Amino acid sequence: MADTPPPYGVGIGWRPEIAGFVEGLPGLRFAEVVAESVHAHGELPPGLQVLLDRGVTVVPHGVRLSLGGAEPVDPERVTHFAAVAERLDAPLVSEHIAFVRAGGVEAGHLLPLPRTREAVDAVVANVRRVREQIPVPIALEPIAALFDWPDEELTEAQFIGEILDRSGALLLLDIANVYANARNRGTDPLELLDQLPLDRVAYVHVAGGAEHQGLYHDTHTDAVPQPVLDLVGELSARQRPPALMLERDGDYPPAAALTAELDAIARASGYPSVT
């Protein structure tokens, strides 16, 4: 695909708490930063600036646009998102297929959409609005859902496929979500993998999780479990994504443990180690 950037290999989510660790990764070529945490016009955090100066690709990852909301995306948020993308000179941006507010009420976290044609229409309309202001491709990330809405018209793969086809967006695949959803629904993660348009994957999130009261939670604060790494291997065997990144959002372990996780992702995907 003409839109797809050249392979970056293994990356990591840049967070201020581990900025020094990320900076110290000699082979790093790909990182992601939460778009809302970056000032569009002020000075960038030094750790992030160092990465840019080194030629590391840094992708802004939005979490507050609420693309799945019934109402149009907030133009101010889109403007900020666009400014951050330009500031980082990012070749692509990413957001979630989810909503974070409805009727003016902030949910505070990402909520799953009902898999209906109406929801597809809403997301597609919002992605078009975003693309009007952001010239680079956008990758959309389906989120982990601990529950399904009733009366759904589409399967997960159909839902994602339809949104991507109609909006022209790329896929940001969270492999830990694929695992979590399949496990919590009692389905086979490989089945979903085989139904997804893997040729449209811009990059992949690899995160850790933990089991709690019989449900697997995609916590981003635990180690990446072996089944998720196995799934990275399965995915890479089908169609290796241009980039896979470790997404850790808290309870950061010692540097050696992070290094081991990055190396495990590199081994599973067949990319060179960045550590």
Next chain:
Amino acid sequence: MNDTWGISGPTFLTYFITAGLAIAILAAVHRKALFRGTRGATVDNLGPQQVAYLNGGDRLAVYSALGGLRAAGAIGTGSGRTLVQSGPLPAGVTPLDSAIYNAAARGVRTRDLQGDQWVASALEQLRDGLERNGLAVSAGQMREARLWIIGGLALIVVGVARVIAGANNDKPVLFMVFATIGAFVLTLTLLRSRRWATDVANRSMRDFRYKHNYLAPSNSPSYATYGATGAAMGVALYGGAALYTMDPAFAAEAEVQRIAATGGATGGSSGGDAGSGSSCSSSSSCGGGSSCGGGGGCGG
């Protein structure tokens, strides 16, 4: 009407203010020369405790070591604010680490650490190396810089005498009172200013601090990720407050003060004042003029 001491008020005031300005300028020039440091010296290869010494003297060096030892799980706090050993001494530690670790075995309190002979000797070793490299200001240089305090004191004495004599002579003395207050402020400034790093070290520290910005408390750095050295360096660069970010319970139990690390920061002295000011209001342990660190390094 006779002029007091045979000199007219305006003339005396002019002489007095000129003398004050001269002392201020000469002291500043003298300091500039004294504190220059060795050209080309850099802090880039220093360990956390050395960086800490340059930023906050003996006390911050001790805090930096505490941060490292605590992050390594080697020390904790016991009853009565004392330090205790809580694990083995990690490999590759500095003499200061060992000295503090051994002091912890004897249940020494944090505030008494600098008085411990082994800790004091480790600090001396640390200081000597930095002074030899032209990075640290020596006690001798500090003493020399403070000689100008004598000039300031002389000015105060003359000013007070003139005010008294003038008042007895029924002359207006208001301007002279202000000028004397000025001399007092000048003297106090000369007395209070304490620094550890030379100008060369401070310049080099600015880049170093920028490079280690990820350890700034504003980033809520993950000390688990950065390890013992990162923890020690965080304290060295960002002061006692970093210890509170890292391990609030330990820092409070050990009565660590939130002294700021001054070196390299623009307007560093005001930051240092603010830091020690706030620590004094919350702790009774600094009534005895402990801003000198008790290490005998105050230039007499």
